[in-house]
Every structure is written in C-alpha cells, then in structure tokens.
Amino acid sequence: MPTIPIELYELFERKLGKEEAKEAIKLIEEVFEAVEEKAKEQKSVVKAELRDELRKELATKEDISLVGREIELVRQELETTRQELKDEIKTLEERIKRWLVILGFLIVITNQNTVLFLLKLIGVLK
Numbered sequence: 717m718p719t720i721p722i723e724l725y726e727l728f729e730r731k732l733g734k735e736e737a738k739e740a741i742k743l744i745e746e747v748f749e750a751v752e753e754k755a756k757e758q759k760s761v762v763k764a765e766l767r768d769e770l771r772k773e774l775a776t777k778e779d780i781s782l783v784g785r786e787i788e789l790v791r792q793e794l795e796t797t798r799q800e801l802k803d804e805i806k807t808l809e810e811r812i813k814r815w816l817v818i819l820g821f822l823i824v825i826t827n828q829n830t831v832l833f834l835l836k837l838i839g840v841l842k
Contacts, residue, residue, distance in 0.1 A: 720741055720744060720745065724741075725737055725741055728740050728741065
C-alpha cells in the first residue's frame with residue numbers, strides 16, 4: 717500500500733483538525749486498499765483473458781507438432797510421386813527406343829535405294 721505523505725496529513729490537520737485529519741487519512745488508506753484489491757482481481761482476469769487470446773493467436777507445441785507431421789507426409793507423397801515419375805519416364809524411354817528401331821527398320825525396308833545399297837554392301841549385288 718502506498719504511503720501517505722506526511723505533508724498531506726499536516727495539511728488536513730491544519731484545515732480540518734487533528735481528529736478529522738486522522739479520519740480523512742484513514743478513508744484515503746481504505747480507498748487505496750480497495751483500489752489495490754480491485755487491481756489484484758483485475759490482474760488475474762486480464763491475465764486469463766490474455767492467455768486465452770494468445771492461445772487462439774499463437775501456435776502451440778501441439779500445433780507445431782501437427783504441422784511437422786503434415787510436412788513429413790507431404791515429403792513422403794512427393795518422394796512417392798517422384799519415384800512413380802522416374803518409373804514412367806523409364807518406361808517411355810524404352811518404348812521410344814523400340815519405336816525408333818521399328819521406324820528405322822521400316823525406313824530401310826520401304827526405301828528401294830536403301831535395300832539395293834544393303835544388298836551391294838553384303839555382296840549379293842555388284
């Protein structure tokens with residue numbers, strides 16, 4: 717509780733008299749005590765409200781843990797998708813190679829000059 721300055725008591729004593737000054741100081745002290753008590757009550761209420769508001773606005777350890785687990789799941793999904801894409805690309809590369817061989821073979825067979833060149837090359841024609 718705050719201390720009442722002696723000067724205030726002396727002022728009251730001069731203006732009101734000794735007994736009235738004591739009563740006035742006693743009333744002021746009671747008001748101070750009531751204000752302090754009310755402030756203590758409000759402090760716990762404000763503290764609880766602030767805690768609740770912060771919990772709504774800030775991430776808790778549980779929130780951070782959930783986000784971490786979600787990030788790990790996304791990483792796993794990305795890795796799975798990456799592997800699937802690698803497999804698909806490999807399959808497509810193999811198909812393209814087969815089609816290139818088939819296309820090359822068809823070009824050789826359907827082009828008369830190429831057939832004659834190959835026959836000369838192997839010595840069947842001169």
